[in-house]
Amino acid sequence: MEGSEDRARRLSERALAEADVADPRPLYRDLLRRLREVDPDGFREAAEHYESELVPAIAKRGASPVVAWLAYGAGIAARLGPGRLVAIDVTGRARPLEEGAPPPGSVVLHLPDDGTRALALLLPRTPSEPQEATVELLAG
Numbered sequence: 001m002e003g004s005e006d007r008a009r010r011l012s013e014r015a016l017a018e019a020d021v022a023d024p025r026p027l028y029r030d031l032l033r034r035l036r037e038v039d040p041d042g043f044r045e046a047a048e049h050y051e052s053e054l055v056p057a058i059a060k061r062g063a064s065p066v067v068a069w070l071a072y073g074a075g076i077a078a079r080l081g082p083g084r085l086v087a088i089d090v091t092g093r094a095r096p097l098e099e100g101a102p103p104p105g106s107v108v109l110h111l112p113d114d115g116t117r118a119l120a121l122l123l124p125r126t127p128s129e130p131q132e133a134t135v136e137l138l139a140g
Contacts (some may be wrong), residue, residue, distance in 0.1 A: 008058040008065075015065035019104065022123045024069050031076045031119060042079040047074065066122075067101050070108060073121040077110035080119070084111050092130025107131045109138060 016023055036043040054072050057063035074085055087106040094109075102108050106120040108122035118138035129134065 004055050004059040008055045010063040011058050012098065016069075019066050019101075020125050021066055022125050024073055024122055027123075028069075028073050028076060029118055031080065033092065035076055035079055039079055046072075046076050046079065062102060067115055070102065070122050071099075074110060077112075077119045077121060081112040081116065083113050083119075085109070085121070086111055088131050088134050090128040090131060092128070092134050094134075107135060109135070111138070 013023070024055065032043060032046060035046060039043040049072065054068055057068050058065050077083065086094040086109050087097045087102045088094050089103065090105055097108060102122060105114075105124050105128075106122070107120065107124065107127060110121055112118070117140075118135075120135055120139045123135070124131070
């Protein structure tokens, strides 16, 4: 029988592919490493949130994997520093991102209030040249 984590992984992979979104887990692993260094309690909370909220939301409650993963990444980014989320369209234009799914094909960045490097939270599988340039400039 398939466990919750396996089901969440399978549903996530399918939803991310259908949305043409790159797997955000490698980005989030890097953010979690940083969080563990600067905020061990925040890291433990993020790990617990993964187990108790993210996986069950996707595997059992039918949450949108794209929205759930983005919310998880945004939570980690917020623990690293307050900021705001923006969606970068294929032309490189940024717009504030409200809760929920980003517009299709968007790059989602967390822009820290302190002016430090942006954090990439969601990328299309094939970003446009303006998106690549924006990510390189702000998060690179």
